[in-house]
Amino acid sequence: MSVTRSSTTDELAADTKTPLLEVEGLSVTRRDRRGRVSLVDEVHLALARGEVLGVCGESGSGKTLTSLAVLGLLPAGLRATGSIRYQGEELVGASRRRLRTLRGREIAVVWQDPSTSLHPLLSVGIQITEHVRYHLGLDAATAERRAIELLDSVRVPDPASALRARPHEFSGGLRQRIALAIALACEPKILLADEPTTSLDLTVQAEILHLLRDLVDERQLAVVLISHDLGVVSSLADRVQVMYAGRIVESGRRSQVIGAPRHPYTRALLAALPGSAGAQSRIRPIPGSPPLPGHLPNGCAFHPRCAFAVPSCGSERPNLVSVEDSVLLACPVDPFLASASK
Amino acid sequence: MSAIAHDGGSVLIGDGAISNGPREPTGTGSERTPLSSLRRPGALFGIAVLLSWLLIAAIAPLIAPSSPTAPSAGTLLAPSAAHWFGTDELGRDVFSRVLYGSRLSLPLALLLVTLASMVGSSIGAIAGFAGGVIDSVIMRVTDMFFAFPSIVLTMAFAAALGPSLQSAVLAIVIVSWPPYARIVRGLVLAMQSSNYVAVSRLLGASSARLLVRDVLPNVVGPVLVVATLDIGSAVLLLAGLSFLGLGAQPPAAEWGAMVATATEFFSNWWMGLFPGLAIASVVFAVNMIGDALRDYFDPRSLVRPGR
Amino acid sequence: MSAPSSPQQSVLHLDNVEVTYHRRDGAAVRAVRGVDLVVHAGEVVGLVGESGCGKSSLGRAAVGLEKLAAGSVTFGGKPVQTLGRRARPAALRSLQLLFQDPYSSLNPRRKIGHQLADGLRASGEAATSARIFELLAMVAMPASAADRYPHEFSGGQRQRLAIGRALAAKPSMLVADEPVSALDASARAAIVTLLGELRDETGIGLLLISHDLGVVRQVAQRIAVMYLGKIVESGPIDALWRDPRHPYTKALIAAAPVADGAGRIPVGLAGEVPNPSDPPPGCSFHPRCPIAEAQCATTDPPPLAVGGDQVARCLFALRSSENESLHEPAGASFPAEDVTRSRVRD
Numbered sequence: 001m002s003v004t005r006s007s008t009t010d011e012l013a014a015d016t017k018t019p020l021l022e023v024e025g026l027s028v029t030r031r032d033r034r035g036r037v038s039l040v041d042e043v044h045l046a047l048a049r050g051e052v053l054g055v056c057g058e059s060g061s062g063k064t065l066t067s068l069a070v071l072g073l074l075p076a077g078l079r080a081t082g083s084i085r086y087q088g089e090e091l092v093g094a095s096r097r098r099l100r101t102l103r104g105r106e107i108a109v110v111w112q113d114p115s116t117s118l119h120p121l122l123s124v125g126i127q128i129t130e131h132v133r134y135h136l137g138l139d140a141a142t143a144e145r146r147a148i149e150l151l152d153s154v155r156v157p158d159p160a161s162a163l164r165a166r167p168h169e170f171s172g173g174l175r176q177r178i179a180l181a182i183a184l185a186c187e188p189k190i191l192l193a194d195e196p197t198t199s200l201d202l203t204v205q206a207e208i209l210h211l212l213r214d215l216v217d218e219r220q221l222a223v224v225l226i227s228h229d230l231g232v233v234s235s236l237a238d239r240v241q242v243m244y245a246g247r248i249v250e251s252g253r254r255s256q257v258i259g260a261p262r263h264p265y266t267r268a269l270l271a272a273l274p275g276s277a278g279a280q281s282r283i284r285p286i287p288g289s290p291p292l293p294g295h296l297p298n299g300c301a302f303h304p305r306c307a308f309a310v311p312s313c314g315s316e317r318p319n320l321v322s323v324e325d326s327v328l329l330a331c332p333v334d335p336f337l338a339s340a341s342k
Numbered sequence: 343m344s345a346i347a348h349d350g351g352s353v354l355i356g357d358g359a360i361s362n363g364p365r366e367p368t369g370t371g372s373e374r375t376p377l378s379s380l381r382r383p384g385a386l387f388g389i390a391v392l393l394s395w396l397l398i399a400a401i402a403p404l405i406a407p408s409s410p411t412a413p414s415a416g417t418l419l420a421p422s423a424a425h426w427f428g429t430d431e432l433g434r435d436v437f438s439r440v441l442y443g444s445r446l447s448l449p450l451a452l453l454l455v456t457l458a459s460m461v462g463s464s465i466g467a468i469a470g471f472a473g474g475v476i477d478s479v480i481m482r483v484t485d486m487f488f489a490f491p492s493i494v495l496t497m498a499f500a501a502a503l504g505p506s507l508q509s510a511v512l513a514i515v516i517v518s519w520p521p522y523a524r525i526v527r528g529l530v531l532a533m534q535s536s537n538y539v540a541v542s543r544l545l546g547a548s549s550a551r552l553l554v555r556d557v558l559p560n561v562v563g564p565v566l567v568v569a570t571l572d573i574g575s576a577v578l579l580l581a582g583l584s585f586l587g588l589g590a591q592p593p594a595a596e597w598g599a600m601v602a603t604a605t606e607f608f609s610n611w612w613m614g615l616f617p618g619l620a621i622a623s624v625v626f627a628v629n630m631i632g633d634a635l636r637d638y639f640d641p642r643s644l645v646r647p648g649r
Numbered sequence: 650m651s652a653p654s655s656p657q658q659s660v661l662h663l664d665n666v667e668v669t670y671h672r673r674d675g676a677a678v679r680a681v682r683g684v685d686l687v688v689h690a691g692e693v694v695g696l697v698g699e700s701g702c703g704k705s706s707l708g709r710a711a712v713g714l715e716k717l718a719a720g721s722v723t724f725g726g727k728p729v730q731t732l733g734r735r736a737r738p739a740a741l742r743s744l745q746l747l748f749q750d751p752y753s754s755l756n757p758r759r760k761i762g763h764q765l766a767d768g769l770r771a772s773g774e775a776a777t778s779a780r781i782f783e784l785l786a787m788v789a790m791p792a793s794a795a796d797r798y799p800h801e802f803s804g805g806q807r808q809r810l811a812i813g814r815a816l817a818a819k820p821s822m823l824v825a826d827e828p829v830s831a832l833d834a835s836a837r838a839a840i841v842t843l844l845g846e847l848r849d850e851t852g853i854g855l856l857l858i859s860h861d862l863g864v865v866r867q868v869a870q871r872i873a874v875m876y877l878g879k880i881v882e883s884g885p886i887d888a889l890w891r892d893p894r895h896p897y898t899k900a901l902i903a904a905a906p907v908a909d910g911a912g913r914i915p916v917g918l919a920g921e922v923p924n925p926s927d928p929p930p931g932c933s934f935h936p937r938c939p940i941a942e943a944q945c946a947t948t949d950p951p952p953l954a955v956g957g958d959q960v961a962r963c964l965f966a967l968r969s970s971e972n973e974s975l976h977e978p979a980g981a982s983f984p985a986e987d988v989t990r991s992r993v994r995d
Contacts, residue, residue, distance in 0.1 A: 171921055202860065202862075202906075207918070234909060254910050255910045257910070284842075
């Protein structure tokens with residue numbers, strides 16, 4: 001298994017500059033009795049090699065649907081419009097055959113729950129080798145060797161015996177490593193990780209996050225990390241995007257969005273987290289609940305729950321604008337200036 | 343994961359649970375009732391057919407042009423304006439006999455299934471709740487019944503009880519209860535380890551209360567589905583027994599018996615075709631309804647709210 | 650931490666509790682291996698541990714849903730019998746359990762209102778609509794919820810409804826088994842806040858079981874840390890947080906990610922939780938412990954009082970803690986092998 005490393009810094013710079021994945025104006029809609037309901041609304045994102053993009057939001061924010069749209073795996077009845085370009089190639093409207101080739105081979109995915117994303121009856125070895133044999137055409141012996149290397153790279157102890165075992169014989173953390181091994185089997189360039197550590201214990205989660213970081217560094221892997229857990233995103237992501245009700249409300253570098261959040265929703269999310277080691281800060285839940293698709297309030301989707309809302313928030317929908325140094329913000333009220341202090 | 347509830351006019355939405363990977367978005371709660379799930383074309387058609395037959399059964403004496411048992415014209419007449427379905431070997435009007443046949447086949451089938459499902463469900467519930475030796479004994483008995491093909495067993499019982507409609511009914515009930523027992527026992531066992539039953543027990547519910555409050559609502563669905571589909575089998579079994587002479591005795595107008603007689607008069611195609619179509623239509627109708635109900639009650643359709 | 654002068658009838662007392670499961674091949678799995686725990690009325694005790702530590706089994710045993718292999722559980726002085734065929738005695742109905750999974754703890758085929766009414770009747774109260782609406786309001790759900798079915802609600806809402814039902818029985822002691830693990834961050838915050846309000850306003854005793862120290866910290870006054878069936882450290886929450894004495898507690902604290910935008914990955918813990926049917930000899934944590942020495946493999950550490958009500962089961966609990974501040978690589982403290990280090994990015 002070759003570890004892809006750029007040989008010169010120039011190459012590296014060039015790699016990281018050209019976006020691997022570009023999503024522009026992606027909208028996902030669902031048909032309803034009354035027409036079409038918008039589930040994801042004009043989402044943009046760009047991802048370069050070796051970069052980790054964190055996508056945060058609560059349930060119903062549309063973050064998972066975005067990744068499903070990229071994979072071409074939207075459930076029946078949902079339609080994606082806009083542009084999704086992988087290495088310049090347009091994926092929206094691409095043939096199913098082309099998407100099948102891309103999935104797993106170039107763009108891989110790990111889900112939250114390895115006990116449902118791994119086949120319960122097939123051995124781990126078969127699940128990995130089937131994957132490489134389909135995409136890379138390897139013969140059985142090579143595929144098996146490859147599988148052992150993969151399990152080793154995700155730090156599964158005793159890979160040779162692990163091949164013969166079935167997923168339920170492993171703990172949650174090991175299962176997720178196996179899922180990662182399968183995802184990386186064909187050396188994809190992009191990994192979509194949808195809540196990859198949410199169902200794991202904290203110590204196991206930390207291990208997996210370290211592993212992901214190592215994988216990103218070694219292979220220049222581009223990762224879209226979807227999580228409701230801002231702590232996880234803060235640990236691993238380079239850039240962060242916050243979604244609410246299907247729309248992006250804030251995006252920028254991790255140190256900006258999470259370290260110095262501007263959008264009231266981002267701030268509210270952070271205030272809802274248990275405090276860091278140190279002072280036992282009181283958490284503050286966000287009043288109300290996210291709106292149902294198709295029932296978004298007028299104007300800004302967040303304004304009914306927003307502590308900084310002004311009257312115009314209920315009538316004018318804020319656009320996503322660049323406010324400073326790579327930060328995009330969809331809120332006209334800058335909390336830094338607001339007199340109400342949190 | 344969008345939440346699903348609506349609170350009258352204002353929107354009631356929910357803080358959510360974390361997704362478990364891709365899942366179909368479900369409809370809103372208001373769409374999912376048993377009645378609404380029957381609004382599909384297949385099920386509606388099935389209901390229409392069934393209701394029509396029930397209506398016919400009720401008013402057969404009023405609409406049948408002739409007596410079902412007394413000859414009314416020449417024998418073996420082909421269908422004509424006077425006799426829409428022709429006449430049989432004794433000169434009886436086939437149309438009237440088909441109409442009257444609904445008075446036997448349909449109510450009997452419904453009765454059969456009701457009895458079988460109640461008996462079977464009770465036995466299954468007892469097995470599930472009692473556990474231990476009682477459960478084993480009951481299940482072994484059930485297994486014995488399962489070991490035989492139903493038609494063979496029915497025949498054996500019917501023959502032993504003497505050829506009559508009543509014994510045919512009894513025989514079919516005896517043969518039909520095991521599937522219900524097995525289903526209900528399985529459900530009861532599964533529920534005993536479920537969290538909501540644990541909650542009920544923590545709240546002090548007695549076994550009787552558990553049965554009624556927690557078990558019954560969850561059992562009704564699957565049993566109803568099986569029972570609906572079973573109506574079709576019951577009609578066929580009844581027809582089969584009559585075909586073999588073990589059920590309805592002549593001169594009763596029972597569809598199965600009519601088909602039986604018609605085998606000897608193959609060239610007089612109208613004698614077998616129309617009763618056969620009647621049987622088929624009921625079985626088809628009932629299957630359509632059963633399918634729709636099953637989709638409603640399928641636990642997988644009670645999916646967590648979508649992302 | 651002061652235990653309020655509580656009527657004796659609300660003390661939940663677990664004494665040397667053992668819960669053992671038998672696998673199909675006959676092997677005995679000791680999920681809980683001798684746990685002592687006391688929860689007073691009006692007190693919140695957090696039980697923290699990760700998968701495989703036996704905390705759920707302990708929670709279930711505490712209310713009578715699991716058979717005890719040894720030891721005893723008393724509530725208000727009376728033994729908590731294992732639930733059998735008979736209805737649960739009325740005296741025990743003030744001891745309730747809240748389940749982790751909001752999807753399975755509500756009966757999918759019964760209306761919410763009816764299920765809440767169950768709770769009311771359990772405490773001998775009449776199940777009037779007024780009371781049901783009151784309960785719903787207590788957990789911030791609209792009155793219309795009473796007429797709906799569970800599948801119409803999301804996870805967070807269902808958990809609230811489950812709490813409402815538990816409260817309907819007017820419990821004086823509630824065991825909550827991972828009540829927020831299945832919820833996302835803001836739903837979690839809402840439920841945790843609700844539990845805090847309950848603690849403040851109703852004087853209910855709460856045994857809060859969770860794998861997340863951060864969550865427990867919001868509500869609990871005392872904490873017990875569990876590993877492989879035993880409590881390895883316990884004490885007042887502030888003391889434990891400031892000065893944990895058991896290496897596992899330290900690992901748990903260090904593993905929590907911090908949302909500060911700094912890009913630091915929290916410290917992990919190498920190795921896997923051992924199989925409960927085959928625990929390591931001596932101290933069960935020693936194979937993964939950064940400070941383990943030879944004696945740890947042969948001696949099962951007894952509980953050592955560290956001062957101020959804090960107790961830790963570690964042979965080195967009385968050593969003053971090295972200068973490891975959490976979230977920094979601590980050289981000798983954690984294994985130098987690949988995985989357990991925190992890193993600063995950017």
